[in-house]
Amino acid sequence: MYYPVRYGPFWGKLYMNLGLTHAYSSVWYATLILLVVVSLIICSLHRLVPLHRMLTRPQVWKLPQFIQRQDVTYQVDGNLDEMAKKLKRRGYKVQRDRECLYGDRGRLSRYGPYIIHIGLLIVAFAGVAKAVPAWNQTNDVWIPDGQTVKVPGTNFAITNHKFTMELYSTGMPLRFATDAAIVENGQEVLRQVIEVNKPLAHGGWDIYQASWREEPGVAQVRVTNEAGQMVTNLAIDLRQPEQEYRITDHISMVILAYYHDFILDPETKQPSNASFEIKNPVIMADFVDQQGNSVGRAALMVLGKDTSYFSGAYALAVTKIDQRWFTALKLHKDRTVPFMYFGLGVVMLGMMITFFLFHWQVWVREERGQLLVGARAYKNKFGLKQDLKRLLGIDVGEGTAAL
Amino acid sequence: MTIAMLITASAWLLGLAFAGYLAATLLYGAGVIGGRISQGARFAKAGSWATNFHLLAVLFHFGAILARWQGAGHWPTSNMYEFIGFMAFTSQLAFQVIIRMYRLNVLGALVGPVGVFLMGYSYVFPPKIQPLVPALRSYWLPLHVSMAALGEGFFAVAFGAGLLYLLRVRGLELAAEAAGHGSVAVAAGGVSIPAADTRQTRWERTWGQRGLEVLFYGICVMVAFTLLALLFRYSGYQWLFERSTYHLPPIIGPQGEAIGSKGDLLGFIPMPLVAAPSWMRGKHMNTVLYSLAFGWLLYQVVRRWLAKGQPIGDWLARKATGDPELLDEISYRAVAIGYPVFTLGGLVFAMLWAKEAWGDYWFWDPKETWALIAWLVYSAYLHVRITHGWEGRRSAWLAVLGFGVILFTLIGVNLLIVGVHSYAGGDM
Numbered sequence: 054m055y056y057p058v059r060y061g062p063f064w065g066k067l068y069m070n071l072g073l074t075h076a077y078s079s080v081w082y083a084t085l086i087l088l089v090v091v092s093l094i095i096c097s098l099h100r101l102v103p104l105h106r107m108l109t110r111p112q113v114w115k116l117p118q119f120i121q122r123q124d125v126t127y128q129v130d131g132n133l134d135e136m137a138k139k140l141k142r143r144g145y146k147v148q149r150d151r152e153c154l155y156g157d158r159g160r161l162s163r164y165g166p167y168i169i170h171i172g173l174l175i176v177a178f179a180g181v182a183k184a185v186p187a188w189n190q191t192n193d194v195w196i197p198d199g200q201t202v203k204v205p206g207t208n209f210a211i212t213n214h215k216f217t218m219e220l221y222s223t224g225m226p227l228r229f230a231t232d233a234a235i236v237e238n239g240q241e242v243l244r245q246v247i248e249v250n251k252p253l254a255h256g257g258w259d260i261y262q263a264s265w266r267e268e269p270g271v272a273q274v275r276v277t278n279e280a281g282q283m284v285t286n287l288a289i290d291l292r293q294p295e296q297e298y299r300i301t302d303h304i305s306m307v308i309l310a311y312y313h314d315f316i317l318d319p320e321t322k323q324p325s326n327a328s329f330e331i332k333n334p335v336i337m338a339d340f341v342d343q344q345g346n347s348v349g350r351a352a353l354m355v356l357g358k359d360t361s362y363f364s365g366a367y368a369l370a371v372t373k374i375d376q377r378w379f380t381a382l383k384l385h386k387d388r389t390v391p392f393m394y395f396g397l398g399v400v401m402l403g404m405m406i407t408f409f410l411f412h413w414q415v416w417v418r419e420e421r422g423q424l425l426v427g428a429r430a431y432k433n434k435f436g437l438k439q440d441l442k443r444l445l446g447i448d449v450g451e452g453t454a455a456l
Numbered sequence: 457m458t459i460a461m462l463i464t465a466s467a468w469l470l471g472l473a474f475a476g477y478l479a480a481t482l483l484y485g486a487g488v489i490g491g492r493i494s495q496g497a498r499f500a501k502a503g504s505w506a507t508n509f510h511l512l513a514v515l516f517h518f519g520a521i522l523a524r525w526q527g528a529g530h531w532p533t534s535n536m537y538e539f540i541g542f543m544a545f546t547s548q549l550a551f552q553v554i555i556r557m558y559r560l561n562v563l564g565a566l567v568g569p570v571g572v573f574l575m576g577y578s579y580v581f582p583p584k585i586q587p588l589v590p591a592l593r594s595y596w597l598p599l600h601v602s603m604a605a606l607g608e609g610f611f612a613v614a615f616g617a618g619l620l621y622l623l624r625v626r627g628l629e630l631a632a633e634a635a636g637h638g639s640v641a642v643a644a645g646g647v648s649i650p651a652a653d654t655r656q657t658r659w660e661r662t663w664g665q666r667g668l669e670v671l672f673y674g675i676c677v678m679v680a681f682t683l684l685a686l687l688f689r690y691s692g693y694q695w696l697f698e699r700s701t702y703h704l705p706p707i708i709g710p711q712g713e714a715i716g717s718k719g720d721l722l723g724f725i726p727m728p729l730v731a732a733p734s735w736m737r738g739k740h741m742n743t744v745l746y747s748l749a750f751g752w753l754l755y756q757v758v759r760r761w762l763a764k765g766q767p768i769g770d771w772l773a774r775k776a777t778g779d780p781e782l783l784d785e786i787s788y789r790a791v792a793i794g795y796p797v798f799t800l801g802g803l804v805f806a807m808l809w810a811k812e813a814w815g816d817y818w819f820w821d822p823k824e825t826w827a828l829i830a831w832l833v834y835s836a837y838l839h840v841r842i843t844h845g846w847e848g849r850r851s852a853w854l855a856v857l858g859f860g861v862i863l864f865t866l867i868g869v870n871l872l873i874v875g876v877h878s879y880a881g882g883d884m
Binding site: 180191221223225226227228229248249250252259261263383385387390393394397400401404405407408409432433434435 | 557558586587589590591593594596782785788789792793795796799800804807808811812813814815816817818
């Protein structure tokens with residue numbers, strides 16, 4: 054409900070209802086994509102059919118007016134046979150009809166745009182197919198060092214043997230890496246270091262290094278008696294403390310309550326957690342003997358953010374806190390990727406054909422011992438001019454380069 | 457060689473390249489103007505000398521990139537300083553390709569300055585070598601960025617040729633007006649002009665001319681911004697606020713800042729004069745204000761002193777040469793080469809890298825979105841040329857617009873919008 058609050062009830066609601074808060078997954082956006090696809094198909098077919106006919110069955114016999122109307126025209130001495138031979142030598146496909154001749158080269162170039170459009174249709178299909186949930190699944194897992202976590206929705210678990218973070222001397226991050234292993238049915242089947250830019254691939258899933266976290270892991274706690282003598286040392290896991298710890302043969306410490314981020318709720322004045330993180334862990338415990346009688350109480354502020362409280366026979370003191378490192382791995386299974394890449398490949402192929410081949414057409418008509426030459430370039434008219442000048446033996450002009 | 461030596465060598469080579477581009481630009485200009493004044497009797501060789509100088513400069517620039525690559529230990533396209541410099545290189549490399557195809561020397565007088573400007577602009581950003589963050593440590597860094605920049609380099613040439621076309625046609629218009637018959641085709645005389653532009657409506661002429669002035673004002677703003685940024689960065693002035701540091705005297709202060717809290721400018725303008733509204737960063741607004749104002753000043757200086765009071769477009773139009781039809785084709789050809797290269801580098805490689813680094817090939821990140829918008833503009837350019845016969849002036853304006861979008865994608869997005877490409881950002 055961010056938008057109504059930020060922009061007022063009318064504009065905020067309108068904004069949300071129009072789908073502007075999630076434009077790329079909204080209905081009108083999908084409609085736009087659909088319209089683009091449909092118009093792409095129709096436009097392509099509309100032009101492709103006549104184009105194909107023109108390319109495969111060109112009209113060879115042309116009136117002189119038609120030839121003189123072309124982009125590039127010349128009038129030279131010569132005869133058609135000779136002209137046909139020259140054109141063929143330069144790679145033109147030549148057809149004859151009575152006193153006329155037609156030659157063209159680079160015909161394939163004209164089909165290029167349609168190959169690009171087919172590629173774009175495949176790309177659009179792959180993009181839309183991502184909306185199908187089964188084709189596009191993601192998962193995020195947080196794994197502490199040395200532990201194994203089952204990935205929901207898969208048949209495998211991932212072990213984080215060790216997460217490593219390297220820094221430059223300036224404190225900027227240099228490398229994030231997880232020494233990870235895939236575990237299936239309790240057995241490691243694959244072990245690999247996952248890094249940023251080096252994901253692990255397994256069973257259609259790509260597993261990426263996404264994030265990391267460090268938190269207080271295990272608190273080493275010293276227990277002392279009334280005389281101040283050490284009784285024992287305890288290792289208390291701050292994510293999940295045990296319910297009971299043995300202090301001596303007769304006494305145990307029972308955890309009454311544990312808060313990982315202790316706060317007194319300002320309204321109810323009851324203790325609770327301020328967040329999900331371990332920021333201010335507090336252990337409340339009762340020391341009991343074998344008969345179940347309480348011999349003392351403790352409220353330990355593990356990080357010392359407030360004064361701890363002890364009554365009775367025992368006191369607790371934190372001697373050391375071992376940090377625990379988590380790696381965050383992002384799992385992504387996207388079945389549309391091969392289609393997307395194939396589509397992009399088709400687009401690039403089409404672009405090479407379209408932009409690096411040129412379709413040049415030449416019409417020649419023999420008129421009273423002279424040749425009327427008219428030519429048309431779909432692209433690179435300059436290159437066509439140079440080509441024809443060289444072919445017809447006309448000076449190409451000083452300083453103009455070969456194409 | 458030690459790393460420090462390589463970095464020094466790189467800086468020297470860069471200086472040589474800069475001087476080379478400048479010399480080539482002046483030679484191209486001299487060749488065109490001198491050739492016209494002397495009616496071809498002199499400066500005949502200036503163009504080919506310029507092209508050779510220019511090639512040398514491109515080689516120096518490439519040497520500078522290689523030296524920095526070895527010195528820094530990574531391909532030098534990892535921050536804004538390196539990237540803008542690299543794009544200056546690709547634009548001039550693309551120019552070398554095109555000039556060797558078409559040998560139209562006047563083009564160098566327009567594309568050369570693009571490289572000179574970009575090199576100057578790169579120094580707005582801190583030129584120090586920064587180590588790579590994990591996300592950038594990939595073989596895709598050289599592939600994606602270099603290839604995209606190469607495509608954009610060809611778009612820069614298309615922009616130059618397009619602008620030259622617009623000037624040339626304006627020049628023919630002026631000649632026709634001066635001759636009193638009003639026909640551009642007649643004024644064109646020996647040169648050929650696309651059919652679409654031989655009969656223009658009055659609307660097209662008026663707005664074509666005004667559009668050119670707006671464009672030159674925009675160029676002045678960018679040049680003014682660069683000069684101001686360099687001047688104040690290296691002069692070391694700074695005004696410290698609670699959450700930002702200004703390098704230009706604060707006229708527009710940060711949001712909520714008391715007026716006049718930093719004394720006054722020139723003794724009578726309180727600093728800041730106003731505080732920024734909540735929706736915009738005061739520092740950016742301040743910089744924009746200065747750029748617009750000094751850009752206007754620069755525009756007026758050029759117009760009054762160099763152009764002797766005529767509009768800058770008209771002034772340059774009278775000097776422009778070249779066959780308009782050929783210019784139109786060069787612009788088209790540069791787009792036709794740049795487009796597939798940009799598609800591969802800027803979109804396809806970007807998608808492949810995103811998939812490998814972040815787990816998905818598309819994020820609708822602002823930079824991705826703007827790269828797509830630029831791609832769509834050039835797609836439109838190619839389509840309307842064929843389906844609607846938009847040749848000549850309209851086509852040239854699209855080439856100019858497309859390059860504007862490219863510049864916004866590279867510069868505006870980094871400065872104004874935050875996204876996954878934000879590591880490449882600069883601060884001004």
